[in-house]
Amino acid sequence: MGSALILTSLPFALGIVMLGLGLSLTMDDFRRVSQHPKAAVVALLCQVVLLPVICFGLVLAFRLPPELAVGMMLLAASPGGPTANLYSHLFGGNVALNITLTAINSVLVVVTLPIVVNLSAGYFLPDGAALGLQFDKVLQVFLIVIVPVAIGILLRTRAPELARRLNRPVRALSVVVLVVAISAVLYAERENLADYFVSVGLAVLVFNVVSLLVGYGASRLASVDHRAATAAGFEIGIHNTAFTVTVALSPALLNNAEMAIPGAVYGIVMHFTAVTFGWLITRRRGRESTLSEQTPVEVG
Template sequence: MKLLENISKFAGNTFAIWVIIFAIMAFFIPSGFTWIAPHISLLLGIIMFGMGLTLSVDDFKGIVKAPKSVFIGVLAQYTIMPLLAFALANLFQLPPEVAVGVILVGCCPGGTASNVMTFLAKGNTALSVTVTAVSTILAPIMTPSLTLLFASKWLPVSAGDMFLSIVQIVLIPIVLGVVIRLLFQKQVDKSMKVLPLLSVVGIVLVASAVVAVNKESIATTGLLIFSVVILHNVLGLLLGYLLAKILKLDFQDQKAISIEVGMQNSGLGSALALAHFAPVAAVPSALFSVWHNISGPLLATWWGKRSSKGQ
């Protein structure tokens, strides 16, 4: 068990490196990874189940303790990123499938990696966890509705089918995880340190599969999509921070909301894109997964060092 814990800690600390390495491998040796694509929804369900195991009633107490900060975080999550995605899709005149893919990842809830990044940045980790949990619980309603609103200009969107998909691969696994933790808390707490390994392996496999399936599209339009993804992420981080600052939240909350807004659940974006649109629509989510696991640690490290110097 100790060995698994050490491996899990190492994998969590080097998450970005593994995403990049396997994405590159999938691009050059796609046949080794395409078999994963049909199992992306299952992988995401396992990741969400792991997230459910980490949640407790205390994670939702932030709604009562700091309702203003939680409301701002969730509102920013579901306004800034979808609006940015819509603006970038129009500005760069993206092909329909790619435009929908960018908008889809923008309409997803925050990713669990944001909690780790907030901790490293010495931000308000409790707020980050609460905002991630609330935005994820709201995802079955918010993600299909916003995708329908912003993406139907390019392609038909079935909000009802997306709702069912998110319930199946996000909501049900999370609820199961929460219930199992309530019933078997001691056993779950003992294995808590191994859970990051589950998330790392899952996200790495999802990103690799999407890259492998879309090798040709990435080769021809990858630079354009990657440029849009970088802008989407960086502007999300910046606008999330500025909004929290304008609304006079403290610096720890500003950092948490910035990271929450900028780091999306790109695994969910990939799964929904493959299930409801063309495979190329999953490319923005895959590249987002690669990029935000570079920008997130860089920003978190910089903020963390600044906090240490300040102290």
């Protein structure tokens, strides 16, 4: 009875998470893309196009079971979130760019998520048409994702003091939602947990590390500065796992606990990889700065 109540309340819970995201955004966050056009375009292409392709290759390479394979693709299609902004701040990234990318991805996901999930469900599941996130549910995704974000932005714009007061409790509630959602997954699949972690754990770790490196590396190859590349690395490598897990579990959407396993595992793994990644790029940046200072300047 309790688990059924949790499952039926998940769409509402996801709405709370997205409201919390909206409270941290303003319309200027969408306009700011013009200040960093190259960084934003590279990061968005990595997020929307490259990441699902990489994830698909990893799923095939690791020969994941069908439901876990679709769960991995769902994870790849999910946007970044507030956690990415936090790590970007801690390790010297351009947080304004993070917020901008999160805002844009939160809008794009309404279109990109059903496409990725439908294609992967059709490929991996024999009855994918019945289990996938069908296009007639796009409206539900819109209502659960975009409407709360829009309300949060509106509150931040029209009633900034109220938004400031709501920000902390809503963020705390978002953490509770994530913990409850992951706990619901672990409880529902408790008899198969060991097998799932063996099956998907390494794939999740590799995908997480590759995502971080792709976000940072692709940006640097495009001559994006270090701070913006750091922001892109965290935005692409740190997914909104509360979003992933609740979409997978919600009876109104995918209603499949196995598909939530990759997101639940990712939600644990990503904190360790994020700290390691942040330390490595900070150290590398420090070495580059030292070398540039030691390089003699020729006077003509």
